[in-house]
Amino acid sequence: MRNKIVAGNWKMNLDADAAKRLYLDLLNKSIDQSDGKMILIFPPNIYLQDFIERNNGSFEIGAQNFNAKSNGAYTGEVSASQLKSIGCSWVLVGHSERRILFKEDDQVLVNKIKTALKHGLNVIYCCGESLNEREQLQHKSKIQNQLALLKSFSLDEVQFISIAYEPIWAIGTGETASPEQASEMHDFIREELTSLFGLETADNTSILYGGSCSPRNAETLFKCDNIDGGLIGGAALDADSFSSIIEVLS
Ligand code: PEP
Numbered sequence: 001m002r003n004k005i006v007a008g009n010w011k012m013n014l015d016a017d018a019a020k021r022l023y024l025d026l027l028n029k030s031i032d033q034s035d036g037k038m039i040l041i042f043p044p045n046i047y048l049q050d051f052i053e054r055n056n057g058s059f060e061i062g063a064q065n066f067n068a069k070s071n072g073a074y075t076g077e078v079s080a081s082q083l084k085s086i087g088c089s090w091v092l093v094g095h096s097e098r099r100i101l102f103k104e105d106d107q108v109l110v111n112k113i114k115t116a117l118k119h120g121l122n123v124i125y126c127c128g129e130s131l132n133e134r135e136q137l138q139h140k141s142k143i144q145n146q147l148a149l150l151k152s153f154s155l156d157e158v159q160f161i162s163i164a165y166e167p168i169w170a171i172g173t174g175e176t177a178s179p180e181q182a183s184e185m186h187d188f189i190r191e192e193l194t195s196l197f198g199l200e201t202a203d204n205t206s207i208l209y210g211g212s213c214s215p216r217n218a219e220t221l222f223k224c225d226n227i228d229g230g231l232i233g234g235a236a237l238d239a240d241s242f243s244s245i246i247e248v249l250s
Contacts (some may be wrong), residue, residue: 001204002089002203002204002205002206002228003036003037003038003162003206003207003228003229004036004037004038004228004229004250005039005040005162005208005228005229005230005237006037006038006039006040006041006229006230006232006242006246006249007037007039007040007041007042007062007090007124007164007208007231007232008040008041008042008046008232008236008237008242008243009042009064009092009095009210009231009232009233009236010041010042010043010236010237011035011044011064011097011233012044013044014043014237014239016045016047017246019043019044019047020047020050020140021049022237022238022239023041023043023051023054024054026041026053026058026059026239026242026243027054027056027058029058029239029243030058031058031059031243031246033096034188035250037229037246037249038059038060039058039059039060039246040059040060040062040090040124041059041061041062041236042061042062042063042064042090042092043061043064044064044232045063045065045066045078046136047063048063048086048088049086049087052086052088054224055184060088060089060090061087061088061089061091062088062089062091062092062121062122062124063078063083063088063090063091064092064095065078065091065092065098066078066080066082066083066091066112066116067077067079067089067112068108068111068112068114068115069115070115072082074091074224079115080112080115080116080118080119080121081119083119084119084120084121087094088121089121089122090121090123090124090230091112091116091121091123091124092121092123092126092164092231093109093112093113093116093123093125093126094109094125094126094127094146094168095126095166096126096128096168096171096217097171100168102166106149109125109149110149110152113125113152113153113161114152114153116162117153117157117160121143121160122160122161122162122220123160123161123162124161124162124163124164124208124231125150125161125162125163125164126163126164126210126231127142127143127146127147127163127164127165127166127189128142128143128146128165128167128168128171128210128211129142129143129167129168129169130142130146130165130168130169131169134167134169134249139167139185140178140185140188140211143165143176143185143188143189143192144192145224147160147163147192147193147196148196150196151196152196155197155198158197158201158205159201159204161205162205162206162207162208162228163189163205163206163207163208164207164208164209164210164231165182165186165189165207165208165209165210166210166231167181167183167185167211169211170210170211170212171210171211171212171233172210172212172233172234173212174212175211175212176211176212176213176214176217176221177209177211177221178240179220179221179223180229182209182221182224183224183225183226186207186209186224186225186226186227186241187225187226189207189226190205190207191210193205194248195235202242206228206229207226207227207228208227208228208229208230208231209221209227209229209230209231210230210231210232210233212233212234213230213231213232213235213245214234214235214241214245215244215245215248218230218244218248218249219248220243222248222249222250229249230245230249232245
């Protein structure tokens with residue numbers, strides 16, 4: 001069954017005191033996942049273990065980044081098996097900031113997804129077009145190409161992968177895709193997943209919207225047929241905003 005998901009990507013924000021305060025505020029909100037919603041938090045890696053230990057079951061905790069190698073001489077890196085061993089259950093792969101700023105190409109992303117799945121981590125695979133690609137009417141072909149790397153995975157593996165559609169021009173800009181734009185792309189992603197993996201798998205895959213999603217626009221976006229929740233950046237850094245977004249997902 002397709003999950004309804006709200007995920008908060010904290011990126012490289014918040015020093016220890018502020019991070020702990022936000023996490024405790026969220027825990028105190030007693031967010032209910034019983035109505036079929038999953039709430040995921042992706043804090044900076046240094047806070048993962050503490051947050052997992054403090055978790056009261058309200059959230060699943062994921063990592064924003066890890067290395068595709070299993071272990072070894074990779075100074076400064078963290079592996080999927082290390083994440084799993086502290087109780088992490090999700091990872092982000094393919095975020096535009098990792099693709100662009102850290103030059104992660106398709107092969108790196110395939111390797112990261114492979115190692116994450118091997119160690120029992122669920123994956124949110126992010127895709128999205130730039131403003132220029134949209135203006136050149138290449139937004140669908142861009143997404144099609146980004147989804148094509150999922151062909152490296154079997155049906156058994158794909159069931160642990162969710163998709164986040166994140167137009168790059170909407171990330172952190174305050175400019176959100178309109179419900180029509182987002183709907184068109186989410187419908188397209190569902191169609192692509194259907195041609196890659198068949199109707200049943202496509203239908204069971206959660207597709208999240210990300211890009212300046214806020215309490216102001218979340219409800220309208222989440223009402224669209226193929227939008228199964230959101231990947232939230234800036235608005236996840238405030239407990240009230242994040243919980244308002246969770247509330248409007250039904
Ligand atoms: C993100 O980076 O995943 C994101 C959606 O950020 P924001 O909500 O700030 O646009």
